[in-house]
Amino acid sequence: MLRHTVTFPRFGNGDVYIELRYRDSKYSYRFHSSVLSRASPWFADTLQQAVDECDWVLAAKIKNYTKLATRYELMLDHKTGLEVLSRAVS
Numbered sequence: 001m002l003r004h005t006v007t008f009p010r011f012g013n014g015d016v017y018i019e020l021r022y023r024d025s026k027y028s029y030r031f032h033s034s035v036l037s038r039a040s041p042w043f044a045d046t047l048q049q050a051v052d053e054c055d056w057v058l059a060a061k062i063k064n065y066t067k068l069a070t071r072y073e074l075m076l077d078h079k080t081g082l083e084v085l086s087r088a089v090s
Helices: 033-039 041-048 056-066
Strands: 016-019 028-031 070-077 082-088
Parallel strands (some): 016 070
16 A cells, blocks of 8 residues: 655655755755656756856866766746746856
């Protein structure tokens, strides 16, 4: 019998980090890029996009330390005035 849970699944070994509220672990999640890519054309596309890192050395150190390949966060879309999930740089 399946039990209903009130928490969203979190994967400690996920390689994608999604932050919905700045520095609030309650609204931060780790997922597997392979699952996101199969489930969503938007994630499949954005996970393949190159990002323009300001400091490639620092970005490589962060990636090595955290084991994260990609990070997303909510950012303000100035056209719509809405917060949208966007690929982030280190």
